[in-house]
Amino acid sequence: MESVIFDLEKATVREVNQFLHGAPETLEGRQVTVVSPNGAHNLAVGVDAPVQVLIDGHAGYYAGGMNKHATIIVEGSAGTGVAENMMSGKVHVKGFASNGAGASAHGGLLVIDGDAGLRCGISLKGGDIVVGGSVGSFSAFMAQAGRMVICGDAGDALGDSLYEAVLYVRGSVKSLGADARYEEMTDADVSTVRDLLKAAGLNHDPMSFRRIASARTLYHWNADANQEY
Amino acid sequence: MCGIVGLLVKTPALREQLGALMVPMLIGMTERGPDSAGLAVFSQPLDAAKRKLSLYSGFTPEGDRFDWNGMTAALNGAMNAHAQVDAQGNHAILTLKGDPETVKTWLRAAYPKVSLLSTGRSIDLYKDIGTPAQVAARYDFANLKGSHLVGHTRMATESAVTPDRAHPFTAGEDFCLVHNGSLSNPYGVRRMLEPQGIHFDTDNDTEAACRFLEWRLREGDELPVALQKGFEELDGFYTFLMGTSTELALIRDPFACKPAVVAETDDYVAIASEFRSLAHLPDIKHAKVFEPAPEEMYVWKA
Numbered sequence: 001m002e003s004v005i006f007d008l009e010k011a012t013v014r015e016v017n018q019f020l021h022g023a024p025e026t027l028e029g030r031q032v033t034v035v036s037p038n039g040a041h042n043l044a045v046g047v048d049a050p051v052q053v054l055i056d057g058h059a060g061y062y063a064g065g066m067n068k069h070a071t072i073i074v075e076g077s078a079g080t081g082v083a084e085n086m087m088s089g090k091v092h093v094k095g096f097a098s099n100g101a102g103a104s105a106h107g108g109l110l111v112i113d114g115d116a117g118l119r120c121g122i123s124l125k126g127g128d129i130v131v132g133g134s135v136g137s138f139s140a141f142m143a144q145a146g147r148m149v150i151c152g153d154a155g156d157a158l159g160d161s162l163y164e165a166v167l168y169v170r171g172s173v174k175s176l177g178a179d180a181r182y183e184e185m186t187d188a189d190v191s192t193v194r195d196l197l198k199a200a201g202l203n204h205d206p207m208s209f210r211r212i213a214s215a216r217t218l219y220h221w222n223a224d225a226n227q228e229y
Numbered sequence: 230m231c232g233i234v235g236l237l238v239k240t241p242a243l244r245e246q247l248g249a250l251m252v253p254m255l256i257g258m259t260e261r262g263p264d265s266a267g268l269a270v271f272s273q274p275l276d277a278a279k280r281k282l283s284l285y286s287g288f289t290p291e292g293d294r295f296d297w298n299g300m301t302a303a304l305n306g307a308m309n310a311h312a313q314v315d316a317q318g319n320h321a322i323l324t325l326k327g328d329p330e331t332v333k334t335w336l337r338a339a340y341p342k343v344s345l346l347s348t349g350r351s352i353d354l355y356k357d358i359g360t361p362a363q364v365a366a367r368y369d370f371a372n373l374k375g376s377h378l379v380g381h382t383r384m385a386t387e388s389a390v391t392p393d394r395a396h397p398f399t400a401g402e403d404f405c406l407v408h409n410g411s412l413s414n415p416y417g418v419r420r421m422l423e424p425q426g427i428h429f430d431t432d433n434d435t436e437a438a439c440r441f442l443e444w445r446l447r448e449g450d451e452l453p454v455a456l457q458k459g460f461e462e463l464d465g466f467y468t469f470l471m472g473t474s475t476e477l478a479l480i481r482d483p484f485a486c487k488p489a490v491v492a493e494t495d496d497y498v499a500i501a502s503e504f505r506s507l508a509h510l511p512d513i514k515h516a517k518v519f520e521p522a523p524e525e526m527y528v529w530k531a
Contacts, residue, residue, distance in 0.1 A: 039504030058504045058518065079503065080488065098520055099485060117520060118485050128446070136485065192275060 003031040011042050024049035025067070039079065044135055046073050047089075064091040067108060080117075083110040086127050091198075099136070102129045105146065111200040118155065121148045126164045130200035140167050141177065149196045162214040168193050170209050181215045230411040231396070232258025232361075232382035235470045235500035237529050243496055244272075248373030250510065254262065254499065255361045255370070255380045257506035261409075262382025265354025265395035266364035269405040269472050271531065272375035274350040280329040280402070282336075283346035283354040286319045287392050291340075293318035300340060307335055314335050320368055322353055327400075344393055344430075349403030356381075356395040376531040379472040381407035387415075388433040392490075398436045400443035404475040408435040409487040410466035411503055418433035420460060437464050442471065456480055456526050470500060478528045485523035492516040498529045 006016045017035055020027070027049035034055045037043055041060035044053045047070040055063060058076035068087040077095035086105040092100075096114035103119065105127025112120075112129070118136035121129045124143035141157070143165030153171035160177020162164030165182075168189070176182075185207070193206035234254040238244055247270065255266060275281060286295035297316035301323065305313045308311055311326040336343060347354035353375075355368045361382045365371065381396035388394045397405035410514055412418075415434035418441050423429070427440050441462060445455035456478065459469075468487040471478045477501060481489060492499045492507045496514045501507050504518065521527050 036508075039506075041505075057514075058508070060503060060505055077490075077504070077520075095518070095519060098488065115520075118523065135484075184286035 003033055003063060005033045005035060007035045008040055009036045009037055013042055016043065017045060020044055020047045020049070020051065020053065020070075023051075027051040037076075041079070044070065047072070051090075058095070059093075063093075067091055077114070078112075082112075083108070083127075086110060096133070101131075105129070109196075109199055115152065121146075121165070123166060124148065128196055128199075130196050130202065132200070132202055134171065137174070138177070143167075147192060147196060149193055149200070149209070151197075151202060159212050159214070162212075162215065163220055166192075167212040168196075168209040169212060170204060173212075176212065179215050179218045180212050183211045183213050185209065185211050230261045230384045230386075231407075231498065232261035232502045233407050233409050233468060233475050234380040234382075234502075234505070234506055235378065235479070235498075235531055236257060236380075237377035237471075238496065239498070240496045241447045244373055244376055247378060248369075248374050249371045251373070251378055251380060252365050252371045253509050254501055254506040255365055255382060257508075258382040258502060259361050261502055262291075263360050264383045264385055264390045265275060265356065265358045265380065265383040265392070266361040267354070267383075267395045268368075268370060268378055268380040269347065269352055269354045269397045269399070269409075270373045270375040270378040271403070271472055271474055272353070274348070274403075274474055275324065276324055277350070277490050279324055280332075280348060280350060281327075281353065282323045282325070282329065282332070282348050283352070283456050284321045284323055284336075285344040285357070285392060286321070286342075288342045288344060289340070289359065293321065293509050295343075297321045300343070303339065304335065305331065307339070308332070317368060319357070320355055345515045347399040347405065348401075349474065352398060352399070352405060352472070354397060354405065356397065356475065357392045358390055358395065377477050377529075379405055379407055379470050379473060379477065387411050387435075391431075392435045394431050396435060397472070398433070398439035400440045401447055404433065404439075404443045404446065404471070406439040406469055406471045408438060408444065409468045410482065412463060412465035412467065413439060414462075414464040421462075434465070446473075451474065451505045452478055452528060453526055460524060468502070474531075476528055476530050478526065479521055480526055481521055481523045483524045489521050490518065491521055491527070492518045 037057040039060045045065040048068040050069045053072040055074045061079040062081045064072040064083045074093045078093045078097045083091035084103040084107040088107040092111040099117040101120045102110040104123040110129045113132040115133035116135045120135040120139040124146040126145040130149045137155035144163040150169045154173045157177035159180030301314040395405040399405045412434040415437035418437040466486040
């Protein structure tokens with residue numbers, strides 16, 4: 001089926017999104033290309049169809065937010081909140097991503113080839129995130145479910161108040177957040193990292209990653225902790 | 230919310246186009262800051278004995294019909310200032326010889342409602358209320374020339390929407406600062422500075438940051454040292470972009486709550502709150518685009 005092209009020098013973001021919100025059966029398998037995105041906000045937000053979207057440049061805030069089923073590729077960088085609250089499908093940022101990438105994603109796969117800003121994967125709820133570069137401070141804060149693979153380094157307070165999401169880091173970690181701890185890599189972890197790297201198209205030795213998960217000491221109120229965590 | 234833009238041209242030929250390149254950047258930040266806009270432009274410095282003052286007459290009863298020539302004649306009659314004026318509506322650039330402090334004291338007494346926007350050998354400053362497009366047209370920003378500039382579009386949160394609370398703020402000579410964010414301790418900073426004889430013009434939180442950093446520079450700190458003290462003393466959310474006669478400097482608070490994007494080519498360094506203000510710069514497709522890290526200092530030399 002032929003590709004549909006929207007040029008944002010002429011078309012509006014609303015026109016793009018209204019097209020992408022069409023009946024899923026008419027969108028299935030189609031390729032939609034957005035040229036000259038020029039950092040516009042809310043590109044390909046709320047898509048609910050197995051459609052391929054190529055954003056041929058830099059995206060603004062919330063690109064691919066709430067995505068369900070679609071494969072969305074950002075050729076350049078993405079602003080704040082890329083793929084936030086994604087439900088399924090895939091969002092692939094080829095450049096860097098700003099703050100809050102993949103925030104509260106319930107499902108799907110977010111791949112960032114470059115670095116991610118602060119609070120990447122905050123409140124993750126079941127999605128998977130693979131970052132080719134490094135992540136900023138407070139990443140995976142209160143992440144509840146899902147997996148995060150960080151090929152570079154992590155900033156301060158990684159995995160603070162982590163629930164059941166699991167993080168894998170290859171580089172250095174400036175500091176772990178409260179209740180996050182390093183754990184042994186099991187065979188299952190190695191195979192998880194291998195699969196996620198493969199899905200992201202990245203080539204690293206899965207054995208070179210460390211596993212970070214919750215120590216679960218914050219799950220229950222501890223009156224003796226004296227507010228020191 | 231507010232919008233920040235900055236542009237520094239490396240290729241001397243582009244100095245002629247500085248304003249034309251910047252206007253779409255400023256207008257691109259309208260959604261982030263629709264209530265006021267402002268700009269500081271730095272160009273070839275005047276001789277060491279000369280100074281220029283950017284002045285604003287919007288608070289005088291005459292407004293944009295203010296008699297700038299009359300004011301300049303009165304000034305030259307009162308002292309040997311060799312003052313010349315280049316006026317545009319409610320804005321004028323007054324060039325003079327000798328001690329600018331004497332002139333400023335005279336202006337405050339003779340024309341108390343004329344506001345001083347900036348002092349220096351290199352800086353010209355414009356700011357007013359209105360949309361970025363209106364302010365840019367009011368002062369013909371598209372024809373500005375120079376080596377680097379600092380611009381701002383304001384959506385006020387911490388103080389009223391008035392011309393004097395628009396950004397950039399200045400202190401001392403050839404120094405300006407714009408701010409996206411909000412400080413939580415501006416009054417603490419102010420209480421620290423006022424006993425040193427530092428006077429504040431407004432109740433705006435950004436003015437505290439501007440006067441703090443200029444005070445450190447004036448006390449002899451190099452820019453990176455002053456910025457490090459800024460990290461220690463200024464609490465709150467901020468992306469600050471600063472201009473001096475020879476450089477642009479950018480810092481973001483440790484939580485990076487307020488955005489910034491930089492695009493660099495062989496010809497220019499451009500800074501904006503969001504990429505959409507950089508999208509139309511020449512050869513942007515081949516620019517190195519990056520997000521400045523929190524609590525890092527970025528300084529670009531003109």
